[in-house]
Amino acid sequence: MPLLLEKILSKTKYAWAILRQLSGDDAYERYVNHHSLCHSDEPLLSRSAFFKGWQEKKWHGIKRCC
Amino acid sequence: MLNKLLWSGIAIIGATAMGIIALSRGESINALWIITAAVCCYSLAYRFYAAWITAKVLVLDPTRATPAERLNNGHDFIPTNKWIVFGHHFAAIAGPGPLVGPTLAAQFGYLPGTLWILIGGVLGGCVQDMVTLFFSTRRDGRSLGQMARDELGPIGGIAALIGTMTIMIILIAVLGLVVVNAMKHSPWATSTVMATIPIAMLVGLYMRLIRPGRVLEGSIIGVSLLLFAVFAGGWIDDNAILRPYFDHDGLSLAWLVIGYGFAAAILPVWLLLAPRDYLSTFLKLGTITLLAITIVWLRPDIKMPALTPFIDGSGPIFGGALFPFVFITIACGAISGFHALVASGTTPKLLANERDIRMIGYGGMALESFVAIMAMIAATVLEPGVYFAINSPAGIVGKEAAVAVAKISSWGFPVTVEQMQQLAQQMGESTLFARTGGAPSLAVGMASLFASVFGNSLLALWYHFAIMFEAVFILTTLDAGTRVGRFMLQDMLGNLWPKLGETSWTPSVLLSSALVVSGWGYFLYIGVIDPNGGVNILWPLFGIANQMLAAIALSVATGILVKSGKLKQAWITAAPLLWLLIITSTAAWQKVTSADVRLGFLAAADDLAQKLSLGLLPPEKAMAAPTLIFNQRLDACITLFFIALLWIIVFDMLRVCYWHWSGKPVLPLSESPHMPSRLVEDYVRD
Numbered sequence: 001m002p003l004l005l006e007k008i009l010s011k012t013k014y015a016w017a018i019l020r021q022l023s024g025d026d027a028y029e030r031y032v033n034h035h036s037l038c039h040s041d042e043p044l045l046s047r048s049a050f051f052k053g054w055q056e057k058k059w060h061g062i063k064r065c066c
Numbered sequence: 067m068l069n070k071l072l073w074s075g076i077a078i079i080g081a082t083a084m085g086i087i088a089l090s091r092g093e094s095i096n097a098l099w100i101i102t103a104a105v106c107c108y109s110l111a112y113r114f115y116a117a118w119i120t121a122k123v124l125v126l127d128p129t130r131a132t133p134a135e136r137l138n139n140g141h142d143f144i145p146t147n148k149w150i151v152f153g154h155h156f157a158a159i160a161g162p163g164p165l166v167g168p169t170l171a172a173q174f175g176y177l178p179g180t181l182w183i184l185i186g187g188v189l190g191g192c193v194q195d196m197v198t199l200f201f202s203t204r205r206d207g208r209s210l211g212q213m214a215r216d217e218l219g220p221i222g223g224i225a226a227l228i229g230t231m232t233i234m235i236i237l238i239a240v241l242g243l244v245v246v247n248a249m250k251h252s253p254w255a256t257s258t259v260m261a262t263i264p265i266a267m268l269v270g271l272y273m274r275l276i277r278p279g280r281v282l283e284g285s286i287i288g289v290s291l292l293l294f295a296v297f298a299g300g301w302i303d304d305n306a307i308l309r310p311y312f313d314h315d316g317l318s319l320a321w322l323v324i325g326y327g328f329a330a331a332i333l334p335v336w337l338l339l340a341p342r343d344y345l346s347t348f349l350k351l352g353t354i355t356l357l358a359i360t361i362v363w364l365r366p367d368i369k370m371p372a373l374t375p376f377i378d379g380s381g382p383i384f385g386g387a388l389f390p391f392v393f394i395t396i397a398c399g400a401i402s403g404f405h406a407l408v409a410s411g412t413t414p415k416l417l418a419n420e421r422d423i424r425m426i427g428y429g430g431m432a433l434e435s436f437v438a439i440m441a442m443i444a445a446t447v448l449e450p451g452v453y454f455a456i457n458s459p460a461g462i463v464g465k466e467a468a469v470a471v472a473k474i475s476s477w478g479f480p481v482t483v484e485q486m487q488q489l490a491q492q493m494g495e496s497t498l499f500a501r502t503g504g505a506p507s508l509a510v511g512m513a514s515l516f517a518s519v520f521g522n523s524l525l526a527l528w529y530h531f532a533i534m535f536e537a538v539f540i541l542t543t544l545d546a547g548t549r550v551g552r553f554m555l556q557d558m559l560g561n562l563w564p565k566l567g568e569t570s571w572t573p574s575v576l577l578s579s580a581l582v583v584s585g586w587g588y589f590l591y592i593g594v595i596d597p598n599g600g601v602n603i604l605w606p607l608f609g610i611a612n613q614m615l616a617a618i619a620l621s622v623a624t625g626i627l628v629k630s631g632k633l634k635q636a637w638i639t640a641a642p643l644l645w646l647l648i649i650t651s652t653a654a655w656q657k658v659t660s661a662d663v664r665l666g667f668l669a670a671a672d673d674l675a676q677k678l679s680l681g682l683l684p685p686e687k688a689m690a691a692p693t694l695i696f697n698q699r700l701d702a703c704i705t706l707f708f709i710a711l712l713w714i715i716v717f718d719m720l721r722v723c724y725w726h727w728s729g730k731p732v733l734p735l736s737e738s739p740h741m742p743s744r745l746v747e748d749y750v751r752d
Contacts, residue, residue: 021146022153023344025281034140048278052336057141059335060553061412064343064546065404066163066237066397066612 027054073113080106087180087372094367097443100180101362104439108432111188116196116428120421123627123635124200128421131743133206133414143207145418145745148425154416155430157347158408159195160354162540163398163612164438166244169504170605171395172445172453173381177372178392179442186393186400187435190642194616195405196427197623197639202410203420204737209411214622216736217629218718225715226618227554230407232704233611234551235582237404238327239589240604241540246319246594247503247601248533253312254494256319258299258530259537260312262342263326265291270341285344292345292538296531303494316594323544324587330545331552331579339545346539353512353535357440360515370446370453375477382458383502384602385664386656390649394609399438401642403615405431418745444511445504451481452489452498456507459599460500470499494526502599505536551582592697595690602664603701606657610650610705614712617646621719628723629735647716654709658702667705671698 020026028047031054035044045053083103086095120126134145171179202208208216211230215223249256269288277283302308314322330338379387384395398404409427417423445453454474455463463470467483474481490498493510501507509532516528553569555578560567566574593600620643627636660666663673671694677683678691725732 018147018149018153020282021150023281023285025279027281028279031140038140048274051279052274054141054279055336055340059339059546059549062407062546062550063158063412064161064543065159065408066161066241066402066543066608 024054024058027051073110076106076109080110087177091372094369096365096367097361097447098365100176100368100439100443104184104436107184107188108436111192112424112428112432115188116192116424119193119196119638120200120424123632123638124197124423126200126420126423127740128419129743130420131741131745132203132417132420133738134417135743135745136738136741137206137415143415146416148418148422151413151416151418151422152426152430155408155413155426156433157351158412159402159405159430160350160434160437161398161543162241162244162536163402163404164434165441165508165536166504166605167396167398167609168438168442169445169508170383170457170601171392172370172442173374173383173457174377174388174392175373176368176370176442176446178377178388179396180439182392182396183400183435183438183442186396186642187432187438190616190645191399191401191405191435192428192431193638193642194401194403194619194623195409195431196423198406198619199409199413199417199427200420200423201623201626203414203417203423206738207411207414208736210406210619210622213410213626213736214618214715217622217733218625218715218722219733221718222618222622222715225711225718226615226622229403229611229615229618229708229711231551231554232708233404233608233615234547234554235585236589236604236608236611236704238544238547238551238586239593240601240608241543242320242323242327242586242590243593243600243604244503244505245537245540246316246323246590247501247599248505248509248537249314249319250316250501251313251497252495252533253309254299254303254526254530255533255537256312256314257302257308258295258534259541261295261298262292262345262534262538262541263338265295266338266342266345269345270337273341274336281344284341285348288341288345289348292349292534293531296527296534299530300494300526317591320587320590320594324583324590326541327544327548327587328579328583330541331548331583332575335549339542339549342538342545343542346542349535350539353532354437354440357444357512357515358436360519361440361443364515364518366443366447366515366518368443368446369448370450374450379662379665382454382462384605385662386606386653390652390656391606393645393649394606394613394653396438397609397612397616399435399441401613401616401646403612403617403619406615406619419743441508444508444515447515448507448511449479449481449485451475451479452485452510453507454479455481455486456498456501456510457504458500459502459597459602461597461599463500465500467497467499492522492525493529495529500599502601504601505533509533509536548579548582548586551585552578555582592693596694597687598664603667603698606653607701607704610654610657610708613646613650614708617643617650617712618715620646621715625719625722626735629726629732633723633727643716647712650712651709654705657705667698667702671695671702674698 028050031050080103083099086099087103134143137143168179211223211226214226249259265288269284273284377388451474463473471481471483486498509529512532513525513528517525556567556569556574568574593604620639623639624636656665657667661669663670674691674695683691722732
């Protein structure tokens with residue numbers, strides 16, 4: 001039984017991670033990760049500054065259709 | 067072996083379902099047969115046709131690094147899990163189009179539209195989306211316009227740019243018209259739709275100032291508030307003092323939508339557009355899933371006949387015969403050129419591996435096509451008489467309820483005034499006659515389906531929920547489209563005076579937004595004052611524009627295939643292109659030259675001009691007549707312009723192919739060089 005529970009728990013976690021990534025909820029965390037890996041010499045943006053830029057960029061091109 | 071058995075089984079079931087749909091006449095058929103045929107058709111096409119194209123024609127290379135890997139910069143180029151890319155891609159391509167088109171095309175009966183959605187989808191739309199996605203991926207995620215310029219030449223590039231701009235204007239106008247018609251003299255719908263604006267702003271402020279970047283929290287709050295707004299609309303509808311504030315005619319609503327569009331284009335993205343999009347995406351996915359489950363659960367009977375007498379072109383909803391107008395009316399859901407703009411540019415920058423292209427490009431479109439099938443079912447489970455009473459404009463069936471029902475019943479689709487009154491009362495509306503545009507009849511269909519599962523007492527709530535759901539993402543498309551139009555216009559104006567090209571310079575923002583909004587606002591205004599219901603004019607114009615854009619995408623793809631030495635397999639895009647050429651040209655020819663006043667723009671203009679000069683028009687119609695006459699002539703010019711653009715690009719593509727074949731120099735393939743992928747499979751893909 002604990003095995004099944006563990007399985008369900010891990011599946012739920014996976015689905016939750018997918019949902020967060022799809023909606024952009026974890027965009028800042030991913031940015032921090034990417035930043036520490038590739039650009040650790042540059043200053044890190046605050047959560048709210050990053051989010052503003054992220055949204056501006058997202059809506060610059062064709063994002064929604066008929 | 068087991069695999070072979072499974073696929074043979076699917077083929078047999080699919081063929082049986084298809085046979086039942088195509089051959090049953092007279093008796094009603096069950097919606098489950100349509101669902102079965104659709105699912106089998108998509109699965110088989112995905113398993114065999116799409117797999118064959120990716121393996122033998124495009125030759126996907128999983129070892130090749132994608133632009134997301136090579137150019138990874140952490141914001142637009144990011145290798146992403148394929149399910150996430152699929153989600154983004156599907157959310158971007160699935161708009162209100164596949165819901166409205168099939169609803170209108172149901173005037174021919176359920177069969178023509180259903181067959182076109184299935185066949186056009188698997189052989190046309192899915193292929194277009196997939197090959198465009200593939201070619202753009204091989205070219206660092208370049209846009210359709212850039213690819214047209216690089217592969218065919220400057221003519222192709224300019225044609226793609228102008229095509230995109232004009233289709234945006236027409237699309238926003240027609241979607242605006244759908245929303246206006248859904249809110250006309252309906253305080254409940256109007257107040258609910260209006261409430262979505264402050265709700266979106268509240269969510270925007272929450273995600274910007276209170277809890278920055280907490281998208282899911284903000285969305286949960288927003289969706290709860292939206293559901294509450296549906297309830298609250300009912301209270302306003304019952305309240306004698308508040309009611310008149312939300313009870314407007316079409317023209318006032320059109321001005322409100324125009325004013326809203328301008329405000330949305332100049333407000334910051336985080337305040338209105340972005341939060342509204344989160345809400346609309348969640349609502350869209352939730353509602354569509356619920357609709358699918360409900361249809362499978364209830365297995366309703368289709369009440370519309372397979373074919374109606376209107377296949378000859380005498381239909382009340384829009385003029386024009388089955389050929390070519392069913393193919394023009396249903397663009398999104400079968401083949402939509404607009405998708406090529408998303409499949410090039412945005413999606414390719416996220417792909418972690420080329421092998422995901424089949425699922426995202428082909429699979430994404432197959433799912434959208436399935437949404438169109440469900441819209442067709444929701445429209446055809448209504449009593450045909452009711453369907454025609456809701457969707458026929460007053461200019462065709464008459465303003466008086468008794469006259470309208472007599473006319474509709476005389477076509478062989480019995481309906482009574484009492485029946486319509488009772489239905490309107492159940493839905494919490496004052497009337498459901500002549501509620502054109504497709505949204506109200508889809509909402510009645512959806513509400514009836516949902517209410518059969520959850521109880522009839524909630525009909526009015528479901529109806530207004532469905533209206534709100536459609537309005538929310540129509541308004542998102544309107545905001546996003548106006549903004550894209552603004553950027554494109556600023557880009558073009560920047561060539562005249564560089565200062566105008568600065569996207570953050572306020573005078574330029576105001577000027578270009580005003581120009582784009584007045585562009586679509588004009589067509590929306592005309593659509594609202596047109597006594598025959600603007601849908602009759604605007605929807606075919608939109609369909610022609612969308613198919614033209616698809617033809618541009620297919621031309622670019624065919625050109626690239628031929629230049630890559632794949633002349634023998636180029637039919638995968640050339641065949642749908644040929645079909646689009648035939649239907650768009652025929653439809654455009656008929657829209658311009660037909661002597662039928664409901665079909666031909668020029669005939670309608672001349673007819674109205676004659677009536678005006680003879681003094682046959684009542685004073686209020688005589689006032690609007692000069693504008694309507696001018697507009698009909700303008701529409702004829704626009705149609706000719708679209709068709710000219712289409713033929714220019716096709717000839718340009720044929721020229722490139724011929725030159726390549728005869729050994730003359732053509733522009734070289736602009737594919738980026740091969741670099742081996744270094745991403746570890748499990749790292750990004752799962």
